Amino acid sequence: MGEFTMPSLGADMDEGTLVEWLVGPGDLIRRGDPVAVIETAKSTIEVECFESGAMGRLLVEPGTTVPVGTPLALIEPAAEGRGEPERARKAQGKPQAPPAPEHARPARTSKPSPARTPVPSGGRDRGHVGAGPLIRRLAEQSGVDLTALDGSGPAGRVTRADIERAAAATTAARPSRIRATPLARRRAAELGVDLSAVTGTGKDSAIRAEDVSKAASGHAAAPPPPRRTTAAVRASHPPEDQASGMRQVIARLMTRANRDIPHYYLSTTVDMATAMDWLHDHNRRSPMSERLLPAALLLKAAALAAHEVPELNGFWTDDRFAAAQDIHLGVAVSLRGGGLVAPALHRADTLGLPELMTALKDLVSRARTGRLRGSEVSDATITVTHLGDQGVETVFGVIHPPQVALVGFGRVVDRPCAVDGLLGVRPVVTATLSADHRATDGAVGARYLTTLDRLLQNPEKL
């Protein structure tokens, strides 16, 4: 007697909500069949079972949230008869992570997979033995694997009723069409978002346009409030790759960026001696809470430079550039579990350095705990990626559509430099610009980088 328990679908998952049973008591299941839809804080996922047999009693009602490891249903080994299932053991405190499948299972088609489940030893004669041509044809037509069937006929023969039952169970387990509004579908097509990777927040978990927009901006939607729902079944994600939804969104967005945007790249080395001296001096005189990182100077300079070169601040949509009114500086933040979001520092050009530093810390910590606000994930007008803390000197980034520019900063490093005809050692940073050649030409990009350089030479004015 096996148990199907609430799986752990990620290191940070401690509970999940059972949304829907895809099978019912008595249904025959095989290892790898999706049996339930589970909603986690991140997404809604079809969960597969890891043993074959017959579903026994369902122990948890849809809509219930339970800790990882809680038994959700009993599974009777296929070899056993349909006896009364033994009482479920108490939920263990330890999460029982299911073994990961070796590869993502493709969505079921009506054709049975050629792989045959090994017949458990000690089982009765399986139904495929001596199944007549009619039964074989029916099984093939309805995609039922005879090897997985217990025949109810004489001598364990499979009957037509068995095929129909099994076919019905298969149909029930097949992912249904994704529920999404017409506008959401249209927007997903426009933004290149895979709907199967989007969590719906609408009625019955329908995907709404807003959900698509959030997904497109690389933002895992905030977990919807738990509610009783007969949620739409999502295409299954392999449980071991919890970032897959976000990964897919990023993949699509970046593919679109590289496919649609003719990038041009510029790079310049900025002498940071004055800025670093000013920064050390400021930090020496300031309490710990008000100390600044070089990133604050770089971001502020990037925002002010965008103010001076507005051709790079806005969006390329409908074959034309639309300048944005404000400067919402997207800041690329890598997430600990993999993936990336680029939430916006609203009106970054108007923030004083201490304010900007506070806002930046707040934004990064909320990005990493999944508490970003909708406006932050969709508002950015130009984005900065700063890989200095990763020890990288130069980054040529990919533009975040529909923006038209991405500014990259590496680490501030000491390098030998020619200064006033003498060789000296100076702190420098490599600033790069990836820009959309449809919207601007190299001259504009060059103006941006030289402006950035000029601003960084006057740190007290930032």
Added chain:
Amino acid sequence: MNAVATEGTKTTYREAMREALREALRSDDRVFLMGEDVGRYGGCFGVSLGLLEEFGPDRVRDTPLSESAFVGAGIGAALAGMRPVVEIMTVNFSLLALDQLLNNAATLLHMSGGQLPVPLVIRMTTGAGRQLAAQHSHSLEGFYAHIPGIRVLAPATLEDARHMLAPALADPDPVVVFEHGSLYNASGELLPPTAPVDLDHAAIRRPGTDISLITYGGSLPKARAAADELAAEGIDAEVIDLRTLRPLDGATVTASVARTHRAVIVDEAWRTGSLAAEVSARIAEESFYDLDAPVERVCSAEVPIPYARQLEEAALPQTADIVAAAHRAVD
């Protein structure tokens, strides 16, 4: 004699309508008013009070209690070059004249190869909410909006009550004007007209971005009240007054749904086969890819409108029902 309603003054829907009739009678000798009790009694709902004294019995004519006869007479007068305004007491009784309207007024231009226009205006009271029970309370505007060859108007504001009649009389085809009984006492500041009333377009009574509340006639004040409640909850509702029920202005609805992506249609008629159903179908046809939620309809319960106050209130669309429908679409 009653006070003359002039622009910029406080007035009521009833007075605005009366002023429109007075202006029509003054400015065109071909215009005359006829119907049950329009003369000596001053109109069943008091709209034509004082007009008999002012214009005399040739221009303001009381008729026998036969809708078929006096609507037929109105059609005949219109064919002969007059510009009659025929008042029918309530839409329930207009069914007795439906044959005249559908089989004669709406068809003659077509059947005569364009030789016989019927420039007739028919006014009638519609709607419930005043405990007049099932024989005086129905909303059958949708019946008339179904008929090709006529124009159907539903003035819901003081301005439309005051200024819709002139273009209706100028229309060469039959025009049916529905006045919701609950609006007669509505009072407010009558704004001077900025332009002649455009009978071909719906009006956006309140712009909004989150949801479109589409309505007409007596439900407009309820939709506006619902929009106020929704605004307090942070939901920015657009209120559209259809005004002209035939020909329906689909473009305004389509444009609104393209902005808001959600629609609630409020119609005091019975839900099945209602004008709300027509608007909903058009949204499905024209705005499918703009919809982010199913279309919601708020209509009357499918019963003869009850007499008892609490039952009547329960049967009709109320502000709370509109708010709830909006939440279903937005949340």
